[in-house]
Amino acid sequence: MHERRIRAEAIPEHVAIIMDGNGRWAERQGLDRIQGHRAGIESVRAVVRAAHELGVRVLTLYAFSTENWSRPKGEVDALMGLLEHYLEAEIEELDRNGIRLRAMGRLERLPDAARAKLESAIERTRDNTEMTVLFALSYGGRTEIADAARKLARDVEQGKLDPDSIDEKTFAAALYEPELPDPDLLIRTGGEARVSNFLLWQIAYTELHVTEVMWPEFRKSHLVDAIYAFQQRERRYGLTSEQVREGGAGKRS
Numbered sequence: 001m002h003e004r005r006i007r008a009e010a011i012p013e014h015v016a017i018i019m020d021g022n023g024r025w026a027e028r029q030g031l032d033r034i035q036g037h038r039a040g041i042e043s044v045r046a047v048v049r050a051a052h053e054l055g056v057r058v059l060t061l062y063a064f065s066t067e068n069w070s071r072p073k074g075e076v077d078a079l080m081g082l083l084e085h086y087l088e089a090e091i092e093e094l095d096r097n098g099i100r101l102r103a104m105g106r107l108e109r110l111p112d113a114a115r116a117k118l119e120s121a122i123e124r125t126r127d128n129t130e131m132t133v134l135f136a137l138s139y140g141g142r143t144e145i146a147d148a149a150r151k152l153a154r155d156v157e158q159g160k161l162d163p164d165s166i167d168e169k170t171f172a173a174a175l176y177e178p179e180l181p182d183p184d185l186l187i188r189t190g191g192e193a194r195v196s197n198f199l200l201w202q203i204a205y206t207e208l209h210v211t212e213v214m215w216p217e218f219r220k221s222h223l224v225d226a227i228y229a230f231q232q233r234e235r236r237y238g239l240t241s242e243q244v245r246e247g248g249a250g251k252r253s
């Protein structure tokens, strides 16, 4: 699919990706799973660069779920090592390109060394405004919602919040990254049509794109395919096609 086919004025502002298929890709090549994750890092690099070139404003990558802590220790350790390696190798280029790095999830569970590198990368890039790359790490969508509920309950307990004033807006403001817009497009590689506990609240109106391509093989051309498919869809947000064509009422704030 050629990049020329996508419309520059309708690039999704926020793209989120479930990077699946590292293990299967590795097994098919006769490699071990960890080599699949290592190859996956190359895809992360390529896709961050591509998203930046295409004008995507926010790229959220599901790098490690709360459930992933239950994988064999060797695999968990390798993934944490890869995270450190990625940050060390990429921080210079990210910063140079004006990219702000963020992370969300139960980050306190990360090993100290990985967490320290992550915090320093976040700090170093905090004022960059070209694009935001958000890593979901030790992340679970239900945990995020439960954490938000706890936060609001505490505010109520302390008399800072009236329970009757809690609506969608108040709730969204208690989530991990309240300043970022909801994803317009969610891509899942590896062929499974599942959400796997990712951004449960935020994807209410997100367009989903599942591709058979395994994450280690995912490159700019596949991102362009996904954006092209996204641009063919009509987002109605619960309205009729006619209402959307008439404009105005269509865009949810």
Ligand code: FPP
Pocket: 019, 020, 021, 022, 023, 024, 025, 033, 037, 038, 040, 041, 044, 062, 063, 064, 068, 079, 082, 083, 086, 190, 215
């Ligand atoms: C899913 O593949 C992928 C993950 C569990 C982690 C994604 C991680 C990376 C792309 C590399 C790490 C990147 C950073 C920045 C830390 P899978 O193992 O579930 O594949 P399978 O479904 O084929 O088994």
